[in-house]
Amino acid sequence: MKRLFSVIFLLLLVFAMPAWAHFQLLIPSNDIVSVNDNRSVSLFLCFTHPMEGGPNMEMARPEAFGVMIRGKKIDLMSSLKPIKLPFYPAWHSEAQKEKGTATAWKATYQLRRPGDHIFYVVPKPYFEPAEEKYIKQITKVVVNAFGAEEGWDQPVGLKAEIIPLTRPYGFWEGNTFRGLVVINGKPAPNIEVEVEYYNKDGRAHAPKDPFVTQVVKTDENGIFVYTVPWAGWWGFSALGDGGTIKKGGKEYPVELDAVIWIKAYPRPEGVR
């Protein structure tokens, strides 16, 4: 009986889940760390729909998680700790109805060296029953340490990657972000890049559905441009092609996405 209920619940979830964009979150506790700041940075990894605030999806232990500093990669897999999140945050009206939890991950990293720290995660492919496909979102975020602004524009060499052409920190709201999308080692022209605000406390309301996810396309050189309208964390997800995966004798397409997170700061008080 319990099993029947969980099947019904899963079906409800499938039909209830709109085609809103999925995003792999990789959010640090601080993105610009100066010498007097706490040098311990915690990272939050969760697979969700950031503007809607949920539902959070089950995130398996990733294939890789690490940081690149001055061209050197450090494996951080052993620092990952699983956490349980409710499907929806408390501010969400669905939170009262849909009880249950999804696995997310946390890690802490002690900064020692000055320079840009490019954190990255390569998740296991996630099977999305509603769309009959796998989704794999290779995700980056840059943390600047101790004043040395060096390294943010270097490729990590991931299978899907957004290489920032705009410095991804020290970024005002209203600034324009540019990124180069590289998928399977090549620039990806004319593909969609989904953009979402991490609506952590539910303060942003979309007046109509198309406002949930902003969509821009890469040009013939694989470059996209987006002007960030307000302060907070913003995610960019370039939707690429990752071939297929066989499961139970059937072949399913793999959406191989490149994701980057940047934080926009509010304009200073005293300016207009």
Ligand SMILES: [Cu+2]
């Ligand atoms: Cu989903």
